[in-house]
Every structure is written in structure tokens, then in C-alpha cells.
Amino acid sequence: MADKKPTVLIIRDGWGVNPGGKKTAKKEGNSTLLANTPFHDEMFKTYPKGFVSASGLDVGLPDGQMGNSEVGHLNLGAGRVVYQDLTRINKSIEDGDIADNRVLKTAFNKAKKGKVLHFIGLVSDGGVHSHQDQLIAMAKLARESGVEEIYVHAITDGRDTSPTAGAGYLSYVEDELAKYGARIVTVIGRYYAMDRDKRWERTKIAWDAIVHGKGTKKDILASEAVAEMYEQEKTDEFLLPMTFFKHNTKRVNDGDVVLWFNFRADRARQLSEAFLTKPRFTGFKTGRRPNVHYVTLTEYDETYKVPVVFKPEKLKNVLGEVVAKAGKTQMRIAETEKYPHVTYFFNGGKEKPNKGEDRYIVPSPKVATYDLQPEMSAPEVMDKVVEKLKGYDLCILNFANPDMVGHTGVVEAAIKACETIDEGCRRVVEETLRLGGKLIITADHGNCEKMINADGSPHTAHTTNLVHAIYVADDHDKFTVNDGILADIAPTLLDMMGVKPSPEMTGKSLLAKK
Template sequence: MTAKKTALLLILDGWGHRDATDSNAIFAAKSPTWDALWQDKPHTLIRTSGLAVGLPEGQMGNSEVGHMNLGAGRVVYQNLTRIDKDIADGSFVSNPVLTEAVDTSIQKDSALHVFGLLSPGGIHSHEDQIVAMLELALTRGAKQVFFHAFLDGRDTPPRSALAPLLRVETLLAQSGCGRVASICGRFFAMDRDNRWDRVEPAYDLLTRGEAEFTLSNVETALAAAYARDEDDEFVKPTIVGASAATVNDDDVVVFMNFRSDRARELTRAFIGADFDGFERKSLPALASFVTLTHYADDIVAPCAYPPETLVNVLGETLAAQGKTQLRIAETEKYAHVTFFFNGGREEPFSNEDRELIPSPDVKTYDLQPEMSAFEVTDKLVAAILSHKYDAIICNYANGDMVGHTGDFNAAVKAVEALDACLSRIVAAIEEA
């Protein structure tokens, strides 16, 4: 077999460029390999936010958006933009999936539960879209509307949840037909690494009303969490109000996250036929579970905004030319180099292999800034030297995941770990 000369697309997730050196982990780190590449090799800068990647002007980019645009090789207009446009032109209120969900709850005289990351961040959701959904429900006559708020503090400042919570609490209180029923940090409700011990408390909060804390309103609930030194992301499941508003038989759920990767696990806990993440003490027989966007091919649920089909993405083009390709990443970014890079397609293309390296089992990645980068590098170097693949797409998660912790020293260590990996990769490419 003729040896292949491999083309490598190496994605350093969360790695940016900034001339200012203050609080700049990449500048502060000892990174001789990166420095040499930057000095000696051709390079350029690309925009990864706003209109350049199909987002509203001024909206920060994110991993999902970046990978989808990279894989498509062109600007892909994102779900945030699609949904915001519908809200602006008034068509959101007549979305057939959303209106049917509300009408079903009215016809069955059951509760409508709205879940979602209540955040202005625009990465996984947007508070304006959640408010629009609640207003839609109230306008159509829903009488039992319960909002279960997942708190951000990761794509937003760590203690910034009060304003959006008060906004929703006021809206529902004025209607007389609903309330904020619970709050919970995204650490629990929005895991994506099969850490089911995190998801289970969120599920039990929603289905059984089990929570360590019960407070009368969102302001006292959030203040109590902050007093426990819990930032928004880590707020423990908390019931808001005199009693729990649990998800029961015949109820309707609308999950308002538009980004899929951190919505999948909780969704599967509710409607997954073969779910085995944990023992579900309660499994309500829902009238409907609606997702705002398409979360996964194995999640069978009404979807308000189905995916727009992308054709001629890079993976498809390589396959059409009979080329071999490998996608490789650790768990945190595996969906990004597969599902998102392929334009929202779950199945591999012809001659597309995939390599998943487990992410480390730590609470936060500042505790292990190298994450699984060295293991990813072992597999990547072996693949390069095998001459098996025409193209390899590889993601290193450290810049993004460690950067999100806000620990500067850990971020520096992450950069230095990646630089050591880059040294091995460059050597392998030169040898191959």
C-alpha cells in the first residue's frame, strides 16, 4: 500500500491571540514550540465571532459554532441567529411545535415546564428566547407554567444570575399563571461527559422535588447559594417557592437550550428508552417533551427548529474523493470534531475513523490542566506515523476548558502542556 502524506488540521480549542500581555496565559507560558511556529511559519488570524461565523454582530463565538464553520468552509448561520430573527419578525409565536406544546398542556389541564440555561451568554441559550417562550405560553392561555432555571456563570460572570432570574420571576408573577420553580447550576443540569452523579440530582429535583434547599423566592435562593460560596455554575439544586413543582404524568416539557451537547444527557434521562445513566426513581409519562433544536439522532422528540442541511462539508468532500480521515479528541470535544464538524451529522462518512480519549474524572480542569492531552498526543502521533490517513482533524480541549475555570496559573500550565504536545506532533510530521 502506498504511504499517505497526512494533512493535519489541529484545533487548539480556546486558544486566541491578543497583543496585550496582561492576564495573557499564552504569553506568560513557556511555549518554545508555539513561539517557533509563530516566528518561522506562515500564519494569519481569523475572526471567530459575530457575523464572521453566522452570529449577530458583537456576539462571542464558541466551540460549536467554530467547528461548524470550519467543517463547512463557509459562514453557517447559527441557531441563535435563526431564532432571534423569528422573535424579531413575530413568527416565533406561531412556531407549530411550540404552539402545539402549549396547547397540549392546556387541553390536558396539565403543567407546562420550561427548562433552560437562563443566561445572556448566547452560547447554549439566550434569556430573551426563554422569555419569548414564556410569553408565548401565557398569551396562548397556559395556566400552569413553571420555569426551571439552569444558571450559567461560565459564559457569563460567575455571580450574575440575579437580574435574569428577577426578569423571569416578575413576568410570571404578573401573569398569575406561573412561577420560577427551581434553580440549579449548569454543573449539574448540563454535564456532557457522562458524569451521571451530577445529572441525577438535577433530574431528581425536577421529577421528585428532591433538593437540599428550599427558599421562598429567587433572590433569597440565590443569596443563600452565594453565602454557601456557590457561584452560579455550581448552585446546588434548590426549590423555589412553598412547595416543589415537579414534572408529572401528562405534563409538557420544553427544553430551551439551542446548543445540543450539554442538553443531551438530561433529555435522555427524561425520554431515553434504553437509559442506563442512573436508576430513575420517577419516570413521568409526559404528554410531550419538546426540544428547541435537534439534540441527537437517538433523541426522538418534537423539535421546534430542525437542522438546516449542510452539504459539501469537508468530511463529505474527503469521502467523495475516496480519502481516508481520522477525527480524534478527548470526551469534552469529541462531539465537536465529529457531529459539529460534520454539519450536525451523527454518522461518520465513508472512510472516516474516530478516536475518543476519555477526559479525566476531576471536578474542574484547573485540578488537572493537562487534561488528556498527552493521551490524545500518543494516539495522534501513532496515526501520523501509520501513514493510514489522508487527513486528520484533532482537537485539544485545554485552552477552552481550563480557561473557563478562571484559574490563571492553571491556564499557563495548560498552555505549557500543549506546547510539549506540539513538539511531539511537529517531530512526527517531519519524520513522516
């Protein structure tokens, strides 16, 4: 069979464009410019490029809200602005519609009958996985519904927010929860409670704290305890579990209600599986497994048979479906950390592959944090792409390094990550052009282009910066690339493939003939 002439999308995850450029590169820790990236530099001189918005209203988030990988890949694959759960839930709270939500009403009624309502989730205003104001709104509603015992198992952030912002968030939330008789009874860092890479030993630490009360016992407020941790140079993401005062006896028990208030699914699944997997959970030894009424704010997995407060809005005729209906083949490839993004999220929240869609997953390295191995598994990803590319009409490829290493706040490691990805892009571009194919190189959001705050502290969160859209092809001199939004990428790829976009796609091709 003759080799295909592939159309390739390279997603350099977390590689944004810092408007300060070279002038602020060292001061702001702009690893994309501090790195030695000869191939990127050559591409930038040779090929047409535009700039794409990956945050705020342009991706269905509130104005000014930084983008993230889930949101970015949804918009990239959908070819339209996808209004996000953060926006939907906030609107429901503002309009008062949430008070009529049947799933919440049922949960609160169960908790009123001599049982406890447990909230589990990330407490910050990061807006990537959760938002603390949504927790407060639901605690208020629970109290107004007659729930007397409300406990919060708070996960600290430090990744989508400053590494030492958690004490302030907890102090604010404590004050608000006190109005409704609710209390924080557990604090643990997201490194343990929100692992998504099957590192079950981390999840077990969170389980043991929430269910069995294992952790350092404190008789002060949660916010005060976390502030003390900062004095010991411990930061939010990595906080080991702490449990608080006499309420330590109020762990999760049979008949209680557990409500996960993260709206993003991927990092809430492992702890959920420990509660839900029947008849036997094998991730780790759980000890007592309470039989609870389990509720999730959004749908974490379509196979979970649990009540969902805000059910997903189904997206039709996204890029993968359109390509499949055109009778063309496609490959999706990433390492473990970003595999759900190039599959589930890119396909509009659908787990099942399209016809002609093959998926390749490369295991991420088993290291504590990715600054210890900034190359991650990119070399293996490159090898697999070069090996398989000739068999596909479309390739969706994610390089995880700029984002995952950017989150560590270690500039030197992020520089190495960018250099690794530069080599990856070179290899993939050369193979694509050899096959007579074409590429778009972009990102899902910014991150590693700003790694130092104004006060000199590490910046570990995403940014609201624009990202590149670079058109790489032998006919590059015939086109210019317009500026746009992430939703324009799918129509651009279809334009390159000679396939008509679906009617549901409101994005426009970024390519313009000269």
C-alpha cells in the same frame, strides 16, 4: 503500503489572541503569554501566519456575540458561514413567525388541558447554550395561548458568563415571567444539570430536583436565594439544587409538557435521556419517571423521537464529504470533552462518519474540575496521533485544554494547560513534517487569553478575540497567510491537499503565493 503525506488541522480549543499582548498579560490573566511555550514562539517566528475571526457575524452569530466550540467547529468544517440557531430563533421572535410554530402550538394546547408547562434550560444572556430572552418570549406566547401553569427549572451559568451574574439574570427573568404568570420553581448549577461526560451522578442530582423536588427548600425569590449563595462563596456553575415555596409541589408529572429551551444540544442530552430512554434508563436510579410530552427547542439527537421547535438546516458538501468523495482518508481525534466537535459538529451536524473517516476518542480524566488536572488527556491524544497519522490524508485534531481549563478561571492551571498543548503541537508538527505533510494551527474561539476581569474577578467565559492561522510546512517560505474567518479554513486545507472546494463553500483559501 507507503506512508501518507498528511494534511493536519490542529485546533487549540479556546486559544485566542489578546490584543493587549504582553502589556496586559498579567493583569488580564493571559495564560497563552504567561505560559512557557518555546515551540509556539519558534513557530510564530518561522512560519507565515494570519488572524481569523471566530465570533459574531463572521460565524453566523449576532454582531458582537462571542463564539463557542459548536459554532466554531461547524464553520471550520463547513467552509461557509453557518447561521446559528441563536440567530435563527431571534429572527423568528422578532418577525413574529414563532407564533405560528406548529410544535409550540401543539405543546401549548396539551398544557392547557389541566396540565403544567415546564421550561428547563440555562438562564443567562451568554448566548452559547441558550438565551433568557427566548425563554421569556415563549412564556409570553404560552400565556397568550391560554396556558395557565408555567414553571421554570432554571439552570445557572457561571461559565459562559461571570460566576456571580446569575442572581441578576434571575431577577430580570422573574420580573418578566411574572407578567405572564410564570414562576421559577427550581434553581441548579450547570455543573450538575448540563454534564456531558456521562457523569450520571451529577445528572441524577438535577433529575431529583426537577422531578422529585429534592433540594434546599426556599421561601424567597430564586434571585434572592442565589445572592445568598454568593455570600457563602458559592458560584453559579456549582449551585446545588434549590426549590421554591409552595410551588415545590408542582414537579414534573404524567401528562405535563416539558420544553428544553437550550438551543445547543450537547449539554442537554443526558437529562433528556433520563426522560426519553425506553424501555429502561440505566444511567442512574430515577424513581418515578413521568410520561410527558417532551419538546426540544432544536434537535438534540437525530435518534430522539420528539417534537423539535426549530429543525436543523442540513449542510451539504462540508469538508469531510469533499475529502471522502476525492477518495482520501481522514482521521478525527479528540478527548471526550471535544469528541462531538471534531465529528458531529465538524461534519455539519451529521452523526454518521464519511467513507474513509476513522474516529479516535481518548477518555477525559474523571476529575471534578479540570484545573485539578490541566494536562487532561492531551498526552494520550498526542501518542495516538503520532501512532496513527501515517495512515491518513487528513487529520482533524482538537486539543481541549485551553478551553476546558480556561473555564475554571484558575490562571495557574491554564498556564499549565497551554504548556501541555505546546508540547503536543511540537510532537504532532514534527511527525507531520517527518512524513512530508503540512499543517494549519488555529482555534475555534478565544478563552484562556483573558482570565481576569477588570475588577480582578475570574473571567471564565469565551471572548470575541481573533485566533491564529499558522501555516507549517517545508515550503512555508513560498506563501503568506491572509487574514480571514473560520469558514476559510476548510478551503485552505483542501488547497493544501490539491482538492477542489465544493460549490457550497464560500470561504477562500488563506494561502497566497509570494
